[in-house]
């Protein structure tokens with residue numbers, strides 16, 4: 564009888580993984596690799612967190628050195644760059660493929676790549692676009708940006724695809740962190756707008772639960788404007804495809820500020836963006852889109 568795909572899969576030798584760091588994210592990663600049948604060796608500063616994974620099949624290393632020795636693929640998911648420094652200083656990484664999923668700045672990632680090279684390791688940096696419950700759940704839509712060694716990425720792609728989909732964004736080791744921070748920065752801008760919107764209705768007889776779906780739908784409807792912005796940035800023509808020109812939008816800003824005042828809401832989240840719009844209008848054509856604001860931000 565032919566083997567089912569699941570049976571065939573179980574016969575394929577799975578790449579062993581060493582994982583340093585079993586916080587909320589690290590533990591989720593470990594469980595995803597365990598569920599997919601990868602031999603996994605784990606280490607955590609607080610050893611009880613590693614011991615908790617032993618009954619699920621993880622091999623528990625007593626030290627970073629022991630953990631690193633166990634596999635060629637060494638994944639790190641610690642709190643921050645300083646904790647990576649503390650954990651890896653002195654480890655023998657020669658011949659290893661180091662995958663660092665710890666959130667860092669692009670400069671920290673590039674420095675870490677350089678350091679890994681001097682240790683004789685290939686290096687991949689990762690930016691996780693998911694929260695722990697999305698790990699190992701492909702339909703949740705989470706993914707991880709990777710940058711750094713293309714060869715290491717290609718070699719380990721299948722293994723890295725297990726916890727969450729992979730998105731390779733280039734050999735510059737800082738690019739994963741840069742993409743991560745760019746997306747999250749846009750998210751905080753959105754959260755700021757949402758905070759202002761709810762503040763406007765806070766003292767009124769309007770149920771926030773009735774505003775929420777309207778708000779969510781509106782944000783989704785507006786999201787595709789990022790494609791027009793990208794096209795304008797590429798072409799350098801900020802008047803291309805404009806739907807609502809800068810002059811018209813600046814003329815509308817007093818309405819937003821007066822409404823905030825009337826509702827007893829601080830304009831502190833909205834005002835800085837409006838100020839940039841006015842500055843851009845003062846030095847350019849009112850027929851432009853809002854894209855010129857980007858040039859004012861770039862120093």
Ligand code: NDP
Nearest residue numbers: 584585586587588589608609641642646649665666691694
């Ligand atoms: P946690 O706070 O749950 O875990 C932090 C981990 O880092 C623990 O394993 C902790 O060990 C370890 N650690 C902290 N300081 C040191 C140190 N000096 N030396 C050695 N180990 C140390 O964080 P998460 O697991 O949630 O996050 C891990 C990384 O993943 C972070 O960079 C985070 O930004 C990123 N991330 C997290 C997401 C999330 O939603 N949780 C989403 C996307 C990215 P100990 O158990 O001993 O304290």
